[in-house]
Amino acid sequence: MFMHISEFQEMMKQIYFKRDSERGIKGTFNWLVDEVAELGEELKGNDRIATEKEFADVIAWIASLANIMGIDLEKAALNKYPHKCPKCNASPCQCTF
Numbered sequence: 001m002f003m004h005i006s007e008f009q010e011m012m013k014q015i016y017f018k019r020d021s022e023r024g025i026k027g028t029f030n031w032l033v034d035e036v037a038e039l040g041e042e043l044k045g046n047d048r049i050a051t052e053k054e055f056a057d058v059i060a061w062i063a064s065l066a067n068i069m070g071i072d073l074e075k076a077a078l079n080k081y082p083h084k085c086p087k088c089n090a091s092p093c094q095c096t097f
């Protein structure tokens with residue numbers, strides 16, 4: 001089953017918006033930071049399933065934060081990354097490391 005980023009964000013809004021709103025921007029951002037740290041821990045091991053779950057948590061908390069900020073993630077992502085690198089305007093990116 002395929003889903004646009006905007007559909008995922010809307011789904012998260014249906015499930016969590018009330019709780020996310022009550023927690024607020026700072027609290028929700030703190031959860032996102034914790035989940036990014038957990039992803040970092042999983043990357044040190046080789047448990048692919050656990051790593052997938054951490055990726056899921058990170059995108060879920062990004063969607064929650066965007067929802068309470070009123071930011072359209074799909075629009076934001078594609079505005080900044082319109083099928084090419086925003087720095088060198090190429091795909092694949094040709095920037096030097």
Ligand SMILES: [Zn+2]
Nearest residue numbers: 085088093095
């Ligand atoms: Zn580039």
